[in-house]
Amino acid sequence: MILLSPLAAIGRSTLALLAVIGRVAIYFARAVSHILRPPWYPRELAVQIVQIGWLSLPVVGLTALFTGGALALQIHAGGSRFNAETVVPSIVAIGIARELGPVLGGLMVAGRVAAAIAAEIGTMKVTEQIDALVTLSTNPLKYLTVPRLLAATLTLPVLVAVGDSIGIFGGYLVGTSRLGFNPANYLQNTTDFLELWDVLSGLIKGAVFGFIVALMGCYHGMNSGRGARGVGRATTNAVVSASIMILAANYLLTELFFTA
Amino acid sequence: MIEITDLHKAFGMNTVLQGVDLKVETGSSTVIIGGSGTGKSVLLKCILGLVHPDRGTILLDGEDVTRAERDAFLAKFGMLFQGGALFDSMPVWQNVAFRLLRGSLKRPVADAREIAIEKLRRVGLSPDVAGKFPAELSGGMQKRVGLARAIAADPQVIFFDEPTTGLDPIMAGVINALIREIVVEMGATAMTITHDMTSVRAIADRVAMLHGGLIRWEGPVSKMDNGDDAYLQQFITGAADGPIEAVR
Numbered sequence: 476m477i478l479l480s481p482l483a484a485i486g487r488s489t490l491a492l493l494a495v496i497g498r499v500a501i502y503f504a505r506a507v508s509h510i511l512r513p514p515w516y517p518r519e520l521a522v523q524i525v526q527i528g529w530l531s532l533p534v535v536g537l538t539a540l541f542t543g544g545a546l547a548l549q550i551h552a553g554g555s556r557f558n559a560e561t562v563v564p565s566i567v568a569i570g571i572a573r574e575l576g577p578v579l580g581g582l583m584v585a586g587r588v589a590a591a592i593a594a595e596i597g598t599m600k601v602t603e604q605i606d607a608l609v610t611l612s613t614n615p616l617k618y619l620t621v622p623r624l625l626a627a628t629l630t631l632p633v634l635v636a637v638g639d640s641i642g643i644f645g646g647y648l649v650g651t652s653r654l655g656f657n658p659a660n661y662l663q664n665t666t667d668f669l670e671l672w673d674v675l676s677g678l679i680k681g682a683v684f685g686f687i688v689a690l691m692g693c694y695h696g697m698n699s700g701r702g703a704r705g706v707g708r709a710t711t712n713a714v715v716s717a718s719i720m721i722l723a724a725n726y727l728l729t730e731l732f733f734t735a
Numbered sequence: 736m737i738e739i740t741d742l743h744k745a746f747g748m749n750t751v752l753q754g755v756d757l758k759v760e761t762g763s764s765t766v767i768i769g770g771s772g773t774g775k776s777v778l779l780k781c782i783l784g785l786v787h788p789d790r791g792t793i794l795l796d797g798e799d800v801t802r803a804e805r806d807a808f809l810a811k812f813g814m815l816f817q818g819g820a821l822f823d824s825m826p827v828w829q830n831v832a833f834r835l836l837r838g839s840l841k842r843p844v845a846d847a848r849e850i851a852i853e854k855l856r857r858v859g860l861s862p863d864v865a866g867k868f869p870a871e872l873s874g875g876m877q878k879r880v881g882l883a884r885a886i887a888a889d890p891q892v893i894f895f896d897e898p899t900t901g902l903d904p905i906m907a908g909v910i911n912a913l914i915r916e917i918v919v920e921m922g923a924t925a926m927t928i929t930h931d932m933t934s935v936r937a938i939a940d941r942v943a944m945l946h947g948g949l950i951r952w953e954g955p956v957s958k959m960d961n962g963d964d965a966y967l968q969q970f971i972t973g974a975a976d977g978p979i980e981a982v983r
Contacts, residue, residue, distance in 0.1 A: 514838065599822075606785050607820035611834050611884075612809040 502694050506624055509617050519622035527588050527623070527689070528630025532637065534587055535580045539638035542575055543567060543645025551654050563654065564661045565668035567646035572673040573733075576639040578725050581684030584631060585717040589692040592623055593713035596696025597706040605697070620693040624686060631685030632678040639677060676732045683728065684721045691717035736761050737782065737892070737924065742791035743948075744777055751777050752788070753948030759941075761796075761891075764918050764925040766935045766956075768970060769945035770979065775928035776817075778945065779894050782926075783812060795892070806839055813885035813923075817897040819877040821869035821884070828865035831855060831883045840888055854883040858913055875906040882910070886917055893918065895927040899934050911937035932971055935959075944970060946979065 546567050554560045596619055599605050608615045643665060650656040692713045699709035742755040751774035759765045767775050780786040782793055784800060793800045800808060821830050831851035834840050852862045858879040869877055878898065885893055898914060899907035911934050918925040918938075927938050935942060939956040944967045952964040959971060969977030 516837070595824075602818055603816045603820040604822055606780070607814070607816055607822070609785055610783055610809060610812060610814045612806050612838050612840075613833075 498698075499690075499694055502697075503690060505616060506620050506690065506693070509614070509621050510625065514617065516618055516622055519618060520625055523622045523626035524630055526591075527584070527626045527685075528634060531584050531587055531630075531634055534583045535634045535638045536641045538579050538583050539571070539576060539642035540645040542579055543571060543642035543647075544649040546570055546575065546642075547646035547649040547654065551650075560654070561664070563650055563656070564646065564664035567650075568643050568665045568669045569673050571642040571646070572639050572669060572677045574677075574725075574729075576642055577635045577677045577680035577684060578721065580635045580638045580681060581631065581688065581721045581725075582718055584627070584634065584685070585688045585691075585721060586714055588627065589688045589695075589713040589717040590710050592689060592692025593696040593699070593710045594706060596693060597699030597709040600697065600699050601701055601706060615697070620689075620697070623689040623693055627685035627689035628682050629685070631688070632681040635677055635681035636674075639674065672732075676728075679732075680725060680728050683724055687720045687724060688717045691720065736794075736796060737926070738792075738794040739778075739782070740792045740794075742778070742781060742793065743789045744774070744781060744786065745789060750948060752781070752791075755791070755945070755948070755950055757943055757950055757953065759924060759926055761924050762922050764915070764927070764938055764940045765943060766927045766929060766939035766941070767943045767945055768928075768930060768932075768935060770930065770970070773945050774948060775945055776896060779814075779896060779926065779928060783809070783814070783894070810834075810840065810888065811891045812894065813888065813890035813892070814894040815878070815881045815885045815896065815898055817900055819869070819881040821877060821880055823869050826866050826868055827855070827872070827880050828852065830869065830880060831865075831887050833884065834888045850887060851883070854887050855880070857886070857917070858883045859909070874901050875903075875910070878902065878906075878910055879913070882913060882917070886921065889921065890923060892924045892926070893921075895925065895929075895938075897929055897931075898927065899929065899931050904933075907931065907933065908937070914938050930970075932973075935971075946970075 547563055550563045550566045551560050554562055596605075599619075605615050608618060647658070647661055647665070650661050651658045695709040695713035695716070699705050737757075737759040739755055739757040742752050744752040755778060767778065769775050777786055781788045782800060784805070787801075795803070795808070795811070821827075822833070828848050828851040829836065831854055832847035835842050835847035835850060836844065848865070852865050855862065855864060860876065860879050860883070864872070864876065864880075869880065872880065882898075895914060898910050902910060914925070914927070915938055917923075925938070927934070929935060936956065941954065942956050942959050943953040944951045944964065946966050952962050952967040954962060959967070962968065965978050968974075969979050
């Protein structure tokens, strides 16, 4: 029996994981079906676009700026080993547009937004505000989840586009001030090698990551346990699950976009 | 009229309701009493469809609540939640007028605001409260706002979940008096759950005692003190000894 207990624990964990996947899948399907059916709440959507998109700009912008700068330094240091320093502008641009812009932007928004959504909805659940919504003839899924899902899905590509620009600018600043690049040549190299698909694929990734962030925030908030501990756990779970799902989705999308 | 027949509800191994039968006449005020954890809130939530019963039927004016068209059904109800359950992201007037700003009862914003201010006045709050946020109000004021929200759309049935919990005795008296006045004035059917006996005497036409998942006693408030049920007597006198086990 003692030998079997680790197996039983693995079995229990696997079943619990499968149950969570099933619940998230059902929540996802219900949320998507409500996106397509009225009533819609445009005012709530506008509020969430400001909350999720506009207020995330400083975080995403600063992350992109420092990452672009660091990337330029790293590529220059690595490239100098085989006399390929000139590739700095193009690699910075491609690296940021395809990978670092959407992934770091997604992760930063996951930290800021998934946590905020889970904490807000979790607190609403604990204080019976979700029940109050139902008694006031308002479907919480439509009123709370749908505007957040739409806002995150629509604004994250915009954030990624802004982040890409700022990241490339960060590389440009470091390249021209610290690595001795001629400003005009740096810009020329950036635009010559960057293709439209590099940018578009990053924006599509951004939309998927935005959806994941809002879905995880709303799901964990709606399923929050009681009290401060319950809300705290929901917040942590939202951020962790959103981050892992972003990284997993990033790999799958990269496979789909660049190896197919 | 609300007719509840053989209502059962369990959460996992925890059986809460074990065959509740209760009739609430239209225009009457029924108070359900019982200790903490006896399923009073679950009973209200079953009626509202917030919790799905395992067995039994709930009829509102002869219509099964589980089969009723959801929006039209909920439009007949107003509810005052124990903690107020006010939406802290919006000002007081938008809380009160929530139902009037969206859905089937939607009307122009200016009209909705005017109705909200009128309802706030009805519960004893001045119009300058309308622009404040719930977090800026005291517990008693939050209850009043919750009450104003519950009556904003002139519902046929109003539920009160522990309306005086957390209030000082004077404010509790004010809320009890307000509830009684509003229910009489609107001619609404009221269902209140509480374990505050002062509330019971102030609000109730009829009283139902819930214990062990069953209605132990039901009758007019005037006969409550002479009720022959031992559970009821222990509860209303607050005796430590009796059939209801008290953990010491």
